[in-house]
Amino acid sequence: MNIEVEDLHFSYPGGVEALCGITLRVESGELVAMVGQNGSGKTTLVKHFNGLLKPSRGSVRVGGWDTRAVSVARLASRVGYVFQNPDDQLFCKTVIEEVSFGPRNLGYAPEKVEQLVRRALVMTGLAGREGANPYDLSPTWRKMVALAAVLSMDTPIVIFDEPTTGQDWQSVVRIASVIAALREEGKTVITITHDMDFCAENFARVIALGGGRVLLDGPANKVLGEAEMLAQTNVEPPQLVRLAKRLGLAETPLSIPAFVDACRRAVRRDA
Amino acid sequence: MHERLSFYIQRNSPIHRLNPLTKLTLVFALVLISFFSPWYWTSLCLILLVVFPLTVIGQVGREFFAAALRLLVPVTGFIFIMQSLFLPGGETLLFRFWFLRVSLESVARAFLISTRIFGMVSSFILLLLTTHPSELMTDLTRRGLPGTVAYVIISTLQILPQMQAKAQTIIAAQRSRGLEVEGSLIRRVRALVPLVGPLVFGSLVEVEERAIAIEARAFSATLPKTSYREITDTSFDRTARWLMVGLVVLSLVVRILG
Amino acid sequence: MPIINLQHVTYRYPMTEQPALEDLSLQMDEGEFVAVIGPNGAGKSTLCYTIAGFIPYFFKGELEGTVEVAGVESRQASLEQRVRSVGLVFQNPFNQISGAKYTVFEEIAFGLENLGVNREEMPARVERAMALTGITDLAERSPYALSGGQQQRVALASILVMEPRVLVLDEPTSQLDPVGTREVFEVIRNLAQRGMTVLMVEHKLEWVAAFADRVIALENGRILAEGAPAEVLTDERLLEHHFGFSRYTLAAREARKEALWPPSRRLPVTLEEAEAGFREGLGWS
Numbered sequence: 001m002n003i004e005v006e007d008l009h010f011s012y013p014g015g016v017e018a019l020c021g022i023t024l025r026v027e028s029g030e031l032v033a034m035v036g037q038n039g040s041g042k043t044t045l046v047k048h049f050n051g052l053l054k055p056s057r058g059s060v061r062v063g064g065w066d067t068r069a070v071s072v073a074r075l076a077s078r079v080g081y082v083f084q085n086p087d088d089q090l091f092c093k094t095v096i097e098e099v100s101f102g103p104r105n106l107g108y109a110p111e112k113v114e115q116l117v118r119r120a121l122v123m124t125g126l127a128g129r130e131g132a133n134p135y136d137l138s139p140t141w142r143k144m145v146a147l148a149a150v151l152s153m154d155t156p157i158v159i160f161d162e163p164t165t166g167q168d169w170q171s172v173v174r175i176a177s178v179i180a181a182l183r184e185e186g187k188t189v190i191t192i193t194h195d196m197d198f199c200a201e202n203f204a205r206v207i208a209l210g211g212g213r214v215l216l217d218g219p220a221n222k223v224l225g226e227a228e229m230l231a232q233t234n235v236e237p238p239q240l241v242r243l244a245k246r247l248g249l250a251e252t253p254l255s256i257p258a259f260v261d262a263c264r265r266a267v268r269r270d271a
Numbered sequence: 272m273h274e275r276l277s278f279y280i281q282r283n284s285p286i287h288r289l290n291p292l293t294k295l296t297l298v299f300a301l302v303l304i305s306f307f308s309p310w311y312w313t314s315l316c317l318i319l320l321v322v323f324p325l326t327v328i329g330q331v332g333r334e335f336f337a338a339a340l341r342l343l344v345p346v347t348g349f350i351f352i353m354q355s356l357f358l359p360g361g362e363t364l365l366f367r368f369w370f371l372r373v374s375l376e377s378v379a380r381a382f383l384i385s386t387r388i389f390g391m392v393s394s395f396i397l398l399l400l401t402t403h404p405s406e407l408m409t410d411l412t413r414r415g416l417p418g419t420v421a422y423v424i425i426s427t428l429q430i431l432p433q434m435q436a437k438a439q440t441i442i443a444a445q446r447s448r449g450l451e452v453e454g455s456l457i458r459r460v461r462a463l464v465p466l467v468g469p470l471v472f473g474s475l476v477e478v479e480e481r482a483i484a485i486e487a488r489a490f491s492a493t494l495p496k497t498s499y500r501e502i503t504d505t506s507f508d509r510t511a512r513w514l515m516v517g518l519v520v521l522s523l524v525v526r527i528l529g
Numbered sequence: 530m531p532i533i534n535l536q537h538v539t540y541r542y543p544m545t546e547q548p549a550l551e552d553l554s555l556q557m558d559e560g561e562f563v564a565v566i567g568p569n570g571a572g573k574s575t576l577c578y579t580i581a582g583f584i585p586y587f588f589k590g591e592l593e594g595t596v597e598v599a600g601v602e603s604r605q606a607s608l609e610q611r612v613r614s615v616g617l618v619f620q621n622p623f624n625q626i627s628g629a630k631y632t633v634f635e636e637i638a639f640g641l642e643n644l645g646v647n648r649e650e651m652p653a654r655v656e657r658a659m660a661l662t663g664i665t666d667l668a669e670r671s672p673y674a675l676s677g678g679q680q681q682r683v684a685l686a687s688i689l690v691m692e693p694r695v696l697v698l699d700e701p702t703s704q705l706d707p708v709g710t711r712e713v714f715e716v717i718r719n720l721a722q723r724g725m726t727v728l729m730v731e732h733k734l735e736w737v738a739a740f741a742d743r744v745i746a747l748e749n750g751r752i753l754a755e756g757a758p759a760e761v762l763t764d765e766r767l768l769e770h771h772f773g774f775s776r777y778t779l780a781a782r783e784a785r786k787e788a789l790w791p792p793s794r795r796l797p798v799t800l801e802e803a804e805a806g807f808r809e810g811l812g813w814s
Contacts (some may be wrong), residue, residue, distance in 0.1 A: 037706065037707075037708060038676065038706050038708070047443075050447055052443050052446070052447065071451070071453075072443075072446040072447060073446055073449050073450060073451045073452075076446070076447055076448060076449040077449070079447075080447070081444075081447040083440070083443075083444045083447070085440075085473075087469060087472065087473040087476060088437070088440050088441050088444045088469055088473060089441070089444045089445065089448070089469060090468075090469060090472065091464065091465050091467075091468025091469050091472065092468075101448060101465070102448040102449055105448060105449030105450055105451075106449045135472055135476075138569060138570050139569070140569040140570070149448065150447075150448070153448065153449070165703065165704060166620065166700070166703040166704060167569070168567075168568045168569045168732060168773075169568065169732075169771060169772060169773030170568055170771040170773075171569065172773075173771075194706050194707050197776055234706075234707055234708050235707070236707065238776070239735070239775065239776040239777060239800070240776050240777075240780060242800060243776075243777060243780070243800060243803050243804060243807070246800070246804045247804060247807055247808065247811070256776065256779050256780050256783050257783070259780045259783075259784075260780065260783050260784050260787070260789065263784055263789045263807065263810070263811060264787065264789065266811055267789065267811050267812065403631070404631075405629070405630060405631060405635070408629075422627075422629055425628070425629050426627065426628030426629055427628075429628045429629075429631075429673065430628050432673075433623075433673065477623075477624050480619065480621060480624035480625075481624050481625075481626075481627070481628065482587075483583065483587060483619070484619060484624060484625040484626075484627070484684075485627050485629075485639075486583065486587060486608075487581065487583075487612065487616070487617045487688065488612070488627065488639055488640035488643055488687060488688075488691070489608055489609060489612040489640055489643040489644050489691070490627075490643050491608060492607075492608050492609050492612070492643050492644060492645070493607075493608075494609060494643075494644060494645035495645055496642050496643055496645055497641070497642050497645050497646060497647065497648050498642055498648065499634075499635055499638045499641075499642060499648055499651050500635070501648070
C-alpha cells in the first residue's frame with residue numbers, strides 16, 4: 001500500500017499556508033521519519049495521509065484512494081494514526097475494550113477482532129493487563145494502550161506522532177521493537193519525531209521539512225549527515241553522527257555497531 | 272490563536288472606571304426593578320433610558336449593538352413570536368391561522384416578557400463589555416466570595432476555548448480509529464461516548480495537575496491576598512449602589528401596595 | 530547545614546501497598562545541582578513532591594522519616610513557608626498556567642498576590658523573573674498564545690518570582706520540542722551559574738552530564754546509585770536495570786571491546802569526552 005502526494009498545497013482557515021507544494025511517494029513497507037521544527041508542516045502533511053486534512057490544492061492517494069473522496073473512518077482501514085497524547089483517545093473501562101474498539105469499528109468478525117487484539121497486546125507488553133482500567137495505569141503504560149489500540153486495527157500503514165516524547169528508556173526500546181515487528185510484517189511505518197537518535201536507529205528514510213516544503217528527502221545516512229540544511233529547520237543530527245563528524249569520519253553512522261564499524265575502518269586506513 | 276478570550280473591550284470610559292460590584296449591582300437592580308415594578312413600560316424605559324445611554328457613555332456602543340443584533344434580537348424576537356402565538360386566554364382576537372391565535376392580550380404579555388428578557392441580558396452584556404473578568408473576580412473575592420469559586424469561574428472562562436481545541440483533537444483521534452461521526456442520529460448518539468469520555472477523563476487529569484500547580488503558587492495560603500490590579504471604589508460608586516438598592520426596594524413596595 | 534535533608538523517608542500513596550519511596554535518605558547543600566534519573570514509576574515525581582511538601586499535604590498517604598528543608602520539617606511548615614523554600618516546576622507547561630490571569634505579567638504576579646506581597650513590590654520582582662527567563666518581551670501576551678518553550682519559561686518565572694531557595698524541576702523539557710528544550714535548559718544553566726540550588730529530574734542524559742554536580746539514580750523508590758555524573762552515568766548497574774546510557778557511552782563501551790576505546794579511560798558522558806577518548810583510541814592524539 002503506497003502513498004502518493006502530488007503537488008500538495010494546504011492552507012489553514014486563518015490563511016496561513018502550511019504546505020507549499022509537496023510531491024513525494026512512500027512505497028509499501030518503507031520506514032519513514034518526518035523531521036523539522038514546529039510549524040514546518042510535518043504534522044500537517046502527515047494528517048493528510050489518513051484524511052484528517054484534505055488538500056487545498058493537489059492530491060493525496062493512499063493505495064489508489066483519493067483522500068478527498070473517502071471519509072476518515074474509511075481510510076482508517078488503511079492508515080492507523082497513533083496520536084501523541086493517549087488521553088485524547090482512551091475512554092473504555094478496560095484495556096481490552098479499548099484495544100477492541102478500532103477493529104470493531106472496521107467491522108471485523110469477533111474471532112478476527114480477538115486475534116488482532118491479542119497480537120496487539122503482546123506486541124506492546126500489555127498481556128496480563130487486559131482487565132486494567134487504562135486510567136489506573138501510569139502515563140507510560142497508557143501510551144502503550146493507545147499504541148495497541150491502533151495496532152489492533154492491523155492497517156498496512158501506521159503513523160506515529162512523536163512516539164517517544166516523555167517516555168523512559170525501556171519504553172523507547174519497546175516502541176522500537178514494535179516498529180521492528182511492523183517492519184517484519186511488511187507494514188509501512190511513518191513517524192513524526194524530534195528524537196534524532198530514535199530516528200536514526202529505526203528509520204531508513206528521513207524527510208526534513210521546513211516552511212512547508214521538503215528540504216531533504218533520502219536515506220537516513222545521507223539526510224542525517226546534512227548538518228547545515230537540518231539546522232535550517234532546527235534539527236540537530238543524532239549523537240553518533242555529531243561524534244563521527246567531530247572525529248572526521250567519512251561515514252554517517254546510524255547505530256552503535258555502525259559507529260564502531262566506522263572506527264574500525266578508520267584505524268585500518270591509517271595502519 | 273484566540274487572544275480575545277472574553278467579551279471585555281479595553282476602553283477608558285467612566286463606565287469602565289466604575290467599580291465592578293457597582294456594575295454587577297446595576298444588572299441585578301435592572302432585573303429586579305423590571306420584575307417588581309407594576310408599570311407595564313418599565314423594562315422598555317430602562318432599556319432605552321438606562322442601558323442604551325450607558326453603552327454610549329461606556330464607548331462600547333458599536334460592540335453592544337453588534338452583540339445585540341447577533342444574539343439578543345433573534346432570541347427575544349423568537350420568544351415574542353412564540354409567546355404571542357401560544358399564550359392561552361385572550362379575548363380580543365387579532366389574527367387567526369389554523370390553530371394559532373394571536374390576541375391583543377397575548378401580544379401584550381409577550382411584549383412584557385420579551386422586554387424583560389432583553390433588559391436582563393443587555394445589562395449583563397454591558398457588564399461584560401466594560402469589566403475585565405480578573406477585576407470582577409478580584410473585587411468579589413475581596414468582598415468575601417470564596418477564592419476557589421472565583422478561581423473556578425475565571426479559569427473556566429479561559430480554559431473553555433482550550434477545551435474546544437482538545438475536543439477537536441479527540442474527534443480526530445476517534446475518527447482515525449474508524450468512528451463514524453456523521454450520518455443517522457443513532458450513529459451520532461453512539462459516537463458521543465468515545466468523544467465525551469476522553470474529554471472528561473483528560474480534563475480531570477488536567478484539573479488535578481493544575482490544582483497542584485496553583486498550590487505551588489500558594490493559592491490556598493491563609494494570608495490576606497493582595498492584587499496587582501488596582502480596583503477603585505469611590506464614593507460615587509457607593510452612592511450609586513445604595514441608590515440602586517433603594518430603587519429596588521421602592522419598586523417592591525409599590526408593587527405590594529399598588 | 531544541608532538545605533535539603535531527607536532521612537529514611539518511606540511514603541505510600543493512599544490505598545497503596547507498595548511504597549513509592551522506600552527508606553530514602555538524601556542531602557543537598559546550597560548551590561548544588563542534583564539530577565535525578567530513573568525509569569518512569571521509579572518515584573522521581575514522588576521525590577519532588579516530598580521535597581516541596583506536597584506530600585503529605587496535597588496527596589495525603591503515609592509518610593515516615595524526616596523531611597527537612599532549610600532547617601524546617603516540612604510537616605511543621607505552613608504553605609507559605611514551603612512555597613518560599615521550594616519552587617516546583619512540572620512537565621506540562623500548559624497545565625501550569627493558572628487560567629486566572631490574562632497576561633503573562635499578571636500570571637507571574639499571581640504567586641505574589643497569593644503570598645500577600647505589597648503591590649508596589651510586584652513590578653520589580655516580576656521584571657526580574659522575566660529577565661532571568663528571557664521573556665520580558667512577552668509580558669503583555671496571553672499565556673495561552675505562546676509556544677511550549679515560552680509557556681514553560683513563564684511557569685519558571687512564576688515560580689522564581691517567589692524567590693524560593695531551592696528549585697525543583699520535574700522533567701521540565703519532556704513535552705517540549707528541541708527549540709523549547711534548549712531555551713529552558715539555557716535558563717536553568719544560567720540560574721545554576723548564579724548559585725541556585727537545583728534538583729532536576731531528567732531523561733536527557735546529555736544535559737544531565739553537562740549540568741549536574743551529582744546524579745542520583747532512582748528505582749522502585751530506592752537509590753540505586755549516587756555520585757558524580759561521570760561515575761553514575763557509566764555505572765553498569767544502570768544498564769542492568771534498564772536505565773539506558775547515552776549513545777556516546779554505549780558506543781565507547783562497545784568500542785572498548787576491540788580496544789578502539791582506550792581501556793584505561795573512563796567511559797564518556799559528553800560529546801567532548803567522547804571525542805577526546807576516541808581520538809586517543811584511534812591513535813590520533
